[in-house]
Structures are given as C-alpha cells and as structure tokens.
Amino acid sequence: MNVGSICTRRVITTHPQLDVQAAAELMRQEHVGFLVVVPEQPRGPQPPLGVITDRDITIAVVAKRADPAALKVGEVMSIQPVLVGEKDSVDVALRTMRGAGVRRVPVSNSRGEVVGVLSLDDLLEFIARQMESLSGAIRNERQIEGATRT
Amino acid sequence: MLPKEICTPDAVSCAADRSALHAARLMREHHVGDVIVLEDVESDLSPIGVVTDRDIVVEVLGKELDPASVTLRQIMRTPVVIASMSEDVTQVLERMKTHGVRRIPVVDETSRLTGVLSLDDLLKRLAADAASLAEVVTREQDREHRMRR
Numbered sequence: 101m102n103v104g105s106i107c108t109r110r111v112i113t114t115h116p117q118l119d120v121q122a123a124a125e126l127m128r129q130e131h132v133g134f135l136v137v138v139p140e141q142p143r144g145p146q147p148p149l150g151v152i153t154d155r156d157i158t159i160a161v162v163a164k165r166a167d168p169a170a171l172k173v174g175e176v177m178s179i180q181p182v183l184v185g186e187k188d189s190v191d192v193a194l195r196t197m198r199g200a201g202v203r204r205v206p207v208s209n210s211r212g213e214v215v216g217v218l219s220l221d222d223l224l225e226f227i228a229r230q231m232e233s234l235s236g237a238i239r240n241e242r243q244i245e246g247a248t249r250t
Numbered sequence: 251m252l253p254k255e256i257c258t259p260d261a262v263s264c265a266a267d268r269s270a271l272h273a274a275r276l277m278r279e280h281h282v283g284d285v286i287v288l289e290d291v292e293s294d295l296s297p298i299g300v301v302t303d304r305d306i307v308v309e310v311l312g313k314e315l316d317p318a319s320v321t322l323r324q325i326m327r328t329p330v331v332i333a334s335m336s337e338d339v340t341q342v343l344e345r346m347k348t349h350g351v352r353r354i355p356v357v358d359e360t361s362r363l364t365g366v367l368s369l370d371d372l373l374k375r376l377a378a379d380a381a382s383l384a385e386v387v388t389r390e391q392d393r394e395h396r397m398r399r
Binding site for chain 2: 124159224
C-alpha cells in the first residue's frame, strides 16, 4: 500500500506574504489546522516553502501577544518541511514522520507538486483497518472450519 | 485497565473567566494543546469545558476577536465529556468515539479534576499491547525450537 492511496487529497495552500490573521480565517473557513505554504507566483512545479499549523499560531503568535495582522505566514511557518512521495510505501512514510517527529506531512507527486497531506490520523485508520482484517481472518477461519468440517 | 493508570496526571487547568490569551500562554509554557476549564481553580475543581489550541485560532483569531478580551467561557466546548478515574478504559474509549473527542478530563469520586486522558495516551497503550502480541508469536516459535530439538 502506498501513501497516495491513504492520504487526504485536499490540500489548502497559502503563501508567505499572507498575514497570520488571514491564515487563521482560512483555517476557520476550510476546517483545517494545517496549511501548506507555496510561493505566491510559482514558476512551475516546486516543493512547498513551509507549513503552518493552528498550533504554531497559538504558540508563536497569540501566546507572545504578537499582532496577527502584522505578522506574515512566512515569519511563523516551519521551513523546509519533510515531504513524502505519493508512491512511497506506508513503511517509508512512517519512518520519515517518526524521524522528523511530525504528525502531518505534505505529499508530493513525481514532479514535486503537492497533491495531498498524510496525517497520523490517516495512518492510524489504515493500521486499524489492517488489524481488523487480521482479526476478521481469525473469525472467518473458525466459521469456515465449522461449516466445512461437519 | 483504568484511566488513572494511563492518563497524564497533571492536567493544565484554568478558570473560566480567564482570557484566551492566558490559555495560549499556558499551552506554550506547558507544551500542551488543551486547557481544562474549571469554574474556579480554588473552590470548584470540576471541569466545565475544554479549550484547545485550535479553538483559539478558529474561535478568536478566525473571528477577528482580541485574545486578551475573550474569556474561556465564551469559547470552551460544552457540555464537557468526562471520564472517571476508576471506570474501565473500554467505556471511556466508547464515550470518546461517540462524542468525537480526542482528549477527556479524568475526575475522582468527588468530580474533581485529576488528569487528562488523550487519544495519544491510548494509542501508545494499545500499540504496546499489539507489540506484546507480536512478541508472544516470536517467543512461542523460539520455545518450540528449543523444546523440540
């Protein structure tokens, strides 16, 4: 199973010049807590410049009493975010996220464009489904043996 | 398994009349993503709501409000879903699923806040159990190998 088949395909992007106030409004409107920061006028496919989360805004802006309308996304975002490829296996993605200690990573295609977001939640759901299949195999084994070995 | 065995005991809490700014500072200082809201931190320790880092962004900044003048009472999620420290974790998991919450305040017999149980705490515990299962498989193979030589 690869990353492309379990990640969320919906990516909300922003750019570094946007103010943090507007980024918070975007998070509210789009019901997301994670924005991928891309150049305002990208010249062809290129990797994201950074990522910014709702937590970054609370910790780095609100808690410091900074003015969210005066600060730019580019000043608060985490730069050089860890990426995973949509063709990467789940194992590789898990190792990458574990190594970097991040819960969410942008997913890129072979041309380097961001096409999705992979979160710990997506991975947990995937692993839980696999576990459910395992216990299902055990249940079915019993049932099939009961039916065929009468 | 009981919540008191796996919850984080020192929950960060705050009175309902304090500001969103104060809660954000607590989150920064204690490296947590949520604050348990109490009626009063001195006299009444029963949880009445929960405020997360996301609530501050969405309910305060996202609405162009000032974090210093918005109180936690205005933005907290109510009614609060709680767990008792001595009930079975399986029941707590069901409650978290029903209400769609990732974190749940844990209270003692007198409804006083004693900790917070998060999805992360439960995930670590369940993953440890799954790892133990895999270990049983490995050891059984080893044991058979030794016994049947």
